[in-house]
Amino acid sequence: MRISHSIAPALLLLAAGAAQAASVWGFDDGSVSVVAKKSGDTIKEKLSQKTPLLKPVSLGSTDTLKLSLTAKDNGKGKRPHQAFLLLQEQDSGLEAPFPLTVKESGKAAVQLSHKDLPIQLLVAAKPLKASVVLASFGSAQGLSTPVFEVKIETDANVPSPAYEKPLRYGKKPEIHHIFRPDPKNPPKVISLFFALGVVATLPALLIGWISLGGNLSHLSKAIGTAPLSHATFLGSIVAMEFVFFMYYTSWNLFKTLPIIAAVAAVTVLSGTKALGEVQSRRLAGER
Amino acid sequence: MRSLFSLFLFLFAAVVSAISASGNRLLVILEDVAEKTNYSKFLGDLESRGFQISFEVPKSESLALFHLGERSYDHIILFPTKAKGLGPNLTPNILVDFMNAQGNILVALTSDLPTPTSLVSLLAELDIQLPADRTGLVVDHFHYDALSSPDMHDVLLLPPPSATTRPDVKDFFGAGAGRDDDIIAFARGVGAVLGSSELLTPVLRAPRTAYSYNPKEQSEVVDDLFAAGEQLALVSAFQARNSARFTLVGSAEMLQDKWFDAEVSKVGEKKAVKTFNREFAKRVSGWTFNEIGVLRVNWIEHHLDEAGATNESNPKIYRIKNDVKYTISLSEYSWTTWNPFTLPGDDALQLEFSMLSPFHRLPLTLDAAHSSDSASAYSVSFRLPDQHGIFNFLVNYKRPFLSNVEEKNTVSVRHMAHNEWPRSFVISGAWPWIAGLGVTVAGWLAFCALWMYSAPVGGKRESKKTQ
Numbered sequence: 001m002r003i004s005h006s007i008a009p010a011l012l013l014l015a016a017g018a019a020q021a022a023s024v025w026g027f028d029d030g031s032v033s034v035v036a037k038k039s040g041d042t043i044k045e046k047l048s049q050k051t052p053l054l055k056p057v058s059l060g061s062t063d064t065l066k067l068s069l070t071a072k073d074n075g076k077g078k079r080p081h082q083a084f085l086l087l088q089e090q091d092s093g094l095e096a097p098f099p100l101t102v103k104e105s106g107k108a109a110v111q112l113s114h115k116d117l118p119i120q121l122l123v124a125a126k127p128l129k130a131s132v133v134l135a136s137f138g139s140a141q142g143l144s145t146p147v148f149e150v151k152i153e154t155d156a157n158v159p160s161p162a163y164e165k166p167l168r169y170g171k172k173p174e175i176h177h178i179f180r181p182d183p184k185n186p187p188k189v190i191s192l193f194f195a196l197g198v199v200a201t202l203p204a205l206l207i208g209w210i211s212l213g214g215n216l217s218h219l220s221k222a223i224g225t226a227p228l229s230h231a232t233f234l235g236s237i238v239a240m241e242f243v244f245f246m247y248y249t250s251w252n253l254f255k256t257l258p259i260i261a262a263v264a265a266v267t268v269l270s271g272t273k274a275l276g277e278v279q280s281r282r283l284a285g286e287r
Numbered sequence: 288m289r290s291l292f293s294l295f296l297f298l299f300a301a302v303v304s305a306i307s308a309s310g311n312r313l314l315v316i317l318e319d320v321a322e323k324t325n326y327s328k329f330l331g332d333l334e335s336r337g338f339q340i341s342f343e344v345p346k347s348e349s350l351a352l353f354h355l356g357e358r359s360y361d362h363i364i365l366f367p368t369k370a371k372g373l374g375p376n377l378t379p380n381i382l383v384d385f386m387n388a389q390g391n392i393l394v395a396l397t398s399d400l401p402t403p404t405s406l407v408s409l410l411a412e413l414d415i416q417l418p419a420d421r422t423g424l425v426v427d428h429f430h431y432d433a434l435s436s437p438d439m440h441d442v443l444l445l446p447p448p449s450a451t452t453r454p455d456v457k458d459f460f461g462a463g464a465g466r467d468d469d470i471i472a473f474a475r476g477v478g479a480v481l482g483s484s485e486l487l488t489p490v491l492r493a494p495r496t497a498y499s500y501n502p503k504e505q506s507e508v509v510d511d512l513f514a515a516g517e518q519l520a521l522v523s524a525f526q527a528r529n530s531a532r533f534t535l536v537g538s539a540e541m542l543q544d545k546w547f548d549a550e551v552s553k554v555g556e557k558k559a560v561k562t563f564n565r566e567f568a569k570r571v572s573g574w575t576f577n578e579i580g581v582l583r584v585n586w587i588e589h590h591l592d593e594a595g596a597t598n599e600s601n602p603k604i605y606r607i608k609n610d611v612k613y614t615i616s617l618s619e620y621s622w623t624t625w626n627p628f629t630l631p632g633d634d635a636l637q638l639e640f641s642m643l644s645p646f647h648r649l650p651l652t653l654d655a656a657h658s659s660d661s662a663s664a665y666s667v668s669f670r671l672p673d674q675h676g677i678f679n680f681l682v683n684y685k686r687p688f689l690s691n692v693e694e695k696n697t698v699s700v701r702h703m704a705h706n707e708w709p710r711s712f713v714i715s716g717a718w719p720w721i722a723g724l725g726v727t728v729a730g731w732l733a734f735c736a737l738w739m740y741s742a743p744v745g746g747k748r749e750s751k752k753t754q
Contacts, residue, residue, distance in 0.1 A: 079508070082428055082498060084515060095495055097515035102508065133496055135428030137438055141554075142428040144496055166483035169685045170455055171635040175648035177672040179608070185716040194719040202726045206733060213744035214737050222740055230739075237735055241728050278739055287743055 023074040025134040025143040027108075030069035032130075032148055037062040047147050049132070056127040056149035061114050061158060065150065067100070068109040071134050077106035080136040085110050087150065088129040089121050096121055117152070123163045127151040218286070222277055229273030236267040306337030308581040308620040309389065310361030313338040314352075316345055316377070318368040326366070329542045329568050336578070336622075338362075345403075350376040352385050361390060362576045365406065367397040367539050373405035382409050386531040393575045395539035396477040398424040398441070398502065413525050414482030415535060418499055418513040425478040425519060425537065427497035432472060432551040434559065443473040444553055445521070447563055448491055455633040456687050459579055460490055460570050469563035470553070472546050476538025478519035486525055488687040490534070490571065493519035522571060530690040534575040542568050574688065578622050581690045585616035585662045589680055589696065592668050604699045606707070607673045613638055613680055614654055614666035615694065627663035631686075636665050639681040646672040651682075675702040 030047030034057055045053055047069065059065050071080050083100040096118050100108040114122060121128055127149040135142025154160050185191070222230050240263050247256040281287050313333065317323060320342045323330060334340055341360070343350045345368050352359055363385065365377075382405070386392065394410075396402055401421040410417060417423065424441055431440035447461035447469050471491065478499040481487045498515035505511075525533040540546060541564050550559040573579050588600050592612040605611060615636075617628040630636055639645040649667045657664035671678075678700050684692040711717040 081500075081507075081509065082426075082496075084498070084512075086495070086516065093517075095516045095518075097498065097512060099509055099512045101510075135496070137426075137428070137440060139437060142496070144429065167485045169485050169687060170453075171637060171650075172648060174637070174650065175639075175645050177640075177646045177670075179670075179673050185714060188715045191715045191718040195722040198719050198722040198726055202729055202733075205730055209733075209737060214741050215744075216736060216740045217742035219736075219740040234736070234739075238732065241732065244728075274739070287741075 023140040025080055025136070025140055026072050026075075027069040027132065027134060027143070028072055030132075030147065031067075032057055033066045034059055035064045035066065036060065037064065045148070049143060049145050049147070052146045053148040056151040058151040058153050059114070060153045061155040064111055064113045066109065066111045067130075067132075068107070069100075069132070071102060071106040071108055073106075073136075073140050078136075079104055079106055080134045080142075082133060082135045082142070083108050084133040085112075086131045086133060087117070087121055088131065089124045090126045090129055091124070092120070094120050114152070119161050119163045122152060122154075122161055124152060218281065222274075222281075225280075226273055226277045229270045230277070232266060232270035233274035236263055236270060239263050240267065306578065306623070307361070308577040308583075309391070311338045312360045313340045313362045313364065313576070314360040315340055315342050315364045315366065316350075316368070316373075317342060317366045318344065320344060322366070325543045325545075328544045328547050328565065329572070332565070332569055333572060333576075336573075338576070344368075345370065345373045345377055347376070350374075352376070352381055352390070353388075358385065358388050358390050363390065363392045364572075365392065365394045367395060367400045368403060369400055371401070371404055373403045377405055379405050379408040379412060383412060386527055386533060387529065389529055389531045391532040391575050391577060393534045393536065393572060395536045395542060397539045398422065398475045398477050402477065410479070410535065413533060414484040414487060415520075415523065415525070416480040416482070417477065418501065419511075420501060420504075422501050422503060423477045423499045423513060424502045425473070425476055425493060425497055425499050425521065427494055429496040429554065430494050431554060432474075433554050433556075434550065434552045435474070441475050442551070443476075443493070443497060443521075444551055445471045445473055445491060445494065447471055447567065453687075455631055456488075457580070457631045457689065459574055459688050460567065464563055464566070468560060469566075470551060470560055471567050472541060472549060472551050472562045472564055473521050473538050474540040474546055476521060476536075476541065478514060478521055478537055479523060479535060480514045480518060481520050481523055486527060488524050488526075489520040489522070490524050491520070491522035492517045493521055524574065524688065526688070526690070528691065530581075532575050532577065534571055536571065573622065577620070577690075579620070580688045581620040582628060582684070582692050583618045583620065583625065584692060584694055585618055587613075587615050587680075587682075587694055587696060589613040589698075601696070602698070604701055605671055606701050606703065607671055607675055609671045609700075610668065611671060612666060612668045613651075614657060614664050615651065615682055616657065616662045616664045617692070618662045619689075625661045627658055627661065629663065634686065636682070636684055638667055639683065640669070640671070640678055641681055642674070642676045642678045645681075646674065646678070671700055675700050 026049055030049065031044055032047055033042055033044040035042050043057070045057065047053065057065070067085055070077055071083060072078065073080070079102045083102045085098040085100060086095050087098065088095040098110050098112055098116070100110040102108040129146055130148050130150055131144060131146045133142065133144045135144070240260070243256060243259050243263060247253070278287075315323070315330065323342060330340060352363070382392065394406060402417055404421070407417055407421055425443060426440045427443050428440050430444050432442040432444050436442040447464040449458065449461050473491070478493055478497070481489060493516065495516040497519060498509070499513045499519055500509050521537045523535045525535075527533070536542065546562055547565040547568070549562050551562055552559045570579070589611055590598055590600050591602065591605065592610045618625040619628040635650040638647070638649050638651055640647040647669055649669055651665035651667045654664040654666040657666070678698055680696040680698065682692060682694045712721060
């Protein structure tokens with residue numbers, strides 16, 4: 001078979017000479033038809049190898065597209081080895097071949113419907129570009145020409161086929177972590193207003209006490225009776241508040257606790273004396 | 288410390304890789320050892336690049352890819368053989384084991400002989416499909432060599448591969464070649480169809496008018512088409528997850544001497560051109576045997592990137608919302624030397640900071656200050672997410688034709704300690720409460736003084752009470 005392939009064109013060449021050397025493949029009687037299964041309607045368009053059809057042919061989900069032509073080598077009907085209908089997705093350039101069944105006379109035909117198409121072509125947004133390729137062994141120049149476009153119509157009632165792109169190694173989209181929002185404060189004016197309101201309760205309290213007759217008249221008497229214990233007792237109460245203040249600002253618990261213990265001991269020891277003096281004043285009817 | 292470490296790595300690498308980044312023991316399997324004269328230029332090129340070549344026939348008793356569990360060879364070339372199988376020493380299983388042990392394989396097929404079943408099974412394992420009956424021939428009636436195959440059209444003339452389809456992939460095979468002057472001749476070869484695996488990459492695709500047929504059964508009519516057009520991979524590359532490489536060259540003939548310096552002529556062109564095959568064969572074998580496209584991580588460093596913080600390298604623990612800087616140093620092996628790795632134009636080296644899923648995925652930029660003549664450093668500064676846990680600095684750089692880089696450094700990210708928050712007096716919303724504290728303290732002291740030292744206003748009423 002191989003020999004015949006290589007010899008036949010060679011013989012042709014010898015026989016026909018230079019004219020045959022420029023032999024080219026082409027086709028005649030080209031037509032594309034779409035048969036709707038439901039209605040049985042047929043839309044048929046003539047094809048020419050010179051100019052592609054202007055309007056795309058639409059192919060519904062139940063329709064069948066039929067392409068038929070007669071392949072010719074220099075005007076004579078002949079069977080080419082390669083007779084393909086190529087459908088190309090225009091965005092990616094992806095192409096699927098559909099071989100035509102060719103008879104000895106060069107009559108060729110192919111039928112295709114949605115189920116014959118690879119999924120990548122089915123989900124194409126743009127019309128598919130259809131080209132016819134006719135070529136064979138030997139010196140005859142092949143034909144590869146766009147002939148028409150096919151618009152794939154998907155049925156609205158049928159869910160469109162899902163296509164997931166295969167994994168390819170490459171850079172991935174960037175991710176930037178979205179941080180939680182920082183805690184928010186009310187306007188400073190409001191905080192300041194309420195802080196001042198709280199501070200204002202202290203003078204209000206003192207004024208209240210004074211208006212009810214509060215005074216410090218016995219201070220000199222108490223200091224006179226028990227000067228040391230009163231000074232240390234009142235001092236230890238102030239010192240305790242100071243310890244708490246230091247704990248709030250800088251000290252840790254382990255530094256604070258022993259100092260609290262020491263201050264508390266002073267409070268208890270001086271307190272017995274100081275409060276004893278207070279009691280003696282009460283017993284004397286002076287409170 | 289870092290420089291010492293990289294110096295050690297460099298010395299180590301220099302000892303191991305005199306020619307290839309992974310050893311120079313090359314095994315060539317031929318039908319008949321005498322056949323090596325056909326490939327003398329190809330094999331001579333390999334030898335001149337420093338490979339130690341051993342020749343074997345598949346059925347040889349002494350042939351063993353492993354000795355005591357270790358690879359006996361670093362690389363294998365399998366040229367076409369006549370037998371249906373490859374014998375007990377080259378079963379698909381052993382070949383897969385060889386790749387699992389990071390051995391590289393180059394397989395050359397031919398349409399003149401059916402492919403051994405052992406190879407068909409191996410290729411099926413790698414998701415590469417060959418034509419039915421192990422026989423196929425790629426022809427193209429539009430792009431054939433008018434000098435050597437004016438009738439059969441089975442010597443395809445192809446432009447060298449270009450990076451136009453994927454600008455983010457490094458062009459190892461066609462770089463520097465003119466698309467019109469440098470032509471690859473693909474003679475009497477087998478085309479394969481690649482599965483959708485991400486590990487497979489076609490190096491050389493067939494033109495859109497090419498197709499594959501069985502010359503024995505389909506010489507008149509192509510009744511059952513295997514594949515056509517760009518779906519046919521003529522030379523394809525597979526790189527396993529362990530960076531072992533496998534290359535399938537559809538035409539063994541394109542590696543033979545006669546095509547290295549042959550002159551070819553495109554259809555319709557009178558001018559004869561020399562083929563690009565020799566350089567292409569060098570690049571394909573060089574890629575397969577780890578001479579190009581091999582990446583090495585020299586060092587990785589990350590540290591706290593905050594003013595006033597100690598600049599300790601690679602700490603085990605960070606705090607949430609810390610600013611950190613991550614740097615990775617990469618080198619690329621190119622034929623004989625380690626060079627700084629430069630990213631292909633459209634690509635990005637990305638760092639993921641991940642706990643289960645990535646919280647950050649950021650591109651690393653070239654850090655010239657830490658780069659050298661043989662390594663380039665890439666770094667990125669970013670703020671850690673506000674989520675504590677065990678995180679990874681992950682650089683997962685897997686690209687076609689480059690060996691895989693997957694570097695994971697685990698760190699803990701702790702939450703804020705109680706004394707790392709802003710003090711309450713800084714928070715304006717806390718002012719009323721702090722004022723309340725102060726007022727309570729002052730009020731308590733005033734109450735103590737008043738209680739102890741206040742004299743009665745109406746003395747009589749008080750004395751009544753005490754009675």
